Amino acid sequence: EVQLVESGGALVKTGRSLRLSCTASGFTFRDYDLTWFRQAPGKGLEWVGFIRGIPYGVTTEYAASVKGRFTVSRDDSKSIAYLQMNSLKTEDTGVYYCARVLSVLDYIYGMDFWGQGTTVTVSS
Amino acid sequence: DIQLTQSPSSVSASVGDRVTITCRTSQDISSWLAWYQHKPGKAPKLLIYRASSLQTGVPSRFSGSGSGTVFTLTIDTLQPEDFAIYYCQQPNSFPLAFGGGTRVDIK
Numbered sequence: 001e002v003q004l005v006e007s008g009g010a011l012v013k014t015g016r017s018l019r020l021s022c023t024a025s026g027f028t029f030r031d032y033d034l035t036w037f038r039q040a041p042g043k044g045l046e047w048v049g050f051i052r053g054i055p056y057g058v059t060t061e062y063a064a065s066v067k068g069r070f071t072v073s074r075d076d077s078k079s080i081a082y083l084q085m086n087s088l089k090t091e092d093t094g095v096y097y098c099a100r101v102l103s104v105l106d107y108i109y110g111m112d113f114w115g116q117g118t119t120v121t122v123s124s
Numbered sequence: 125d126i127q128l129t130q131s132p133s134s135v136s137a138s139v140g141d142r143v144t145i146t147c148r149t150s151q152d153i154s155s156w157l158a159w160y161q162h163k164p165g166k167a168p169k170l171l172i173y174r175a176s177s178l179q180t181g182v183p184s185r186f187s188g189s190g191s192g193t194v195f196t197l198t199i200d201t202l203q204p205e206d207f208a209i210y211y212c213q214q215p216n217s218f219p220l221a222f223g224g225g226t227r228v229d230i231k
Binding site (some may be wrong): 035037044045046047061063066097099102107108109110111112113114115116117124 | 156159160162165166167168169170173174177179209211213215216218219220221222223224225
């Protein structure tokens with residue numbers, strides 16, 4: 001059974017850092033792209049960052065709102081993806097989800113498995 | 125960047141009703157569109173990919189159609205477990221983007 005479990009959410013002050021983890025099981029982790037999303041209170045889903053798997057060179061993509069502050073990485077030996085968040089702002093508050101990417105030949109069809117999310121609260 | 129606009133933003137419906145949600149994109153994305161269901165406190169669930177392909181395990185009362193810039197998600201014979209928020213997404217061009225969501229609640 002495919003499972004993704006996020007952890008690391010916390011209450012932090014503006015300007016501080018936080019690292020989220022996404023621990024995966026039930027599939028060959030290294031073969032899949034992974035992505036992070038978030039949902040601010042009362043808002044819709046927002047894409048945050050993306051990391052390709054080994055077949056496509058482990059490259060990354062970021063939303064403009066987080067580029068330069070957030071970094072997505074992965075440890076295929078542990079089946080864990082990370083979201084390192086630096087210089088946090090109050091607008092980064094929300095529930096953060098990781099998701100497995102459904103893709104064929106680097107064409108992305110959607111996100112077929114998601115975690116339950118972890119909550120990040122950034123206060124001033 | 126591609127923008128997605130969903131309508132309506134909310135709809136009240138009864139069990140057994142048919143519900144249709146529309147998603148319009150700011151540029152032609154061919155069939156590169158996905159639909160998700162999201163319930164509070166739960167993980168989002170992929171319903172449809174490539175505009176009309178039903179994800180494994182999703183009930184056949186869900187269907188998607190469209191191409192280019194206009195897409196629809198239809199729920200035939202609404203069930204109690206279908207009350208949720210639905211999002212369209214263009215998944216194949218960065219930055220990935222979602223529509224604003226459509227809340228389906230009980231009339």
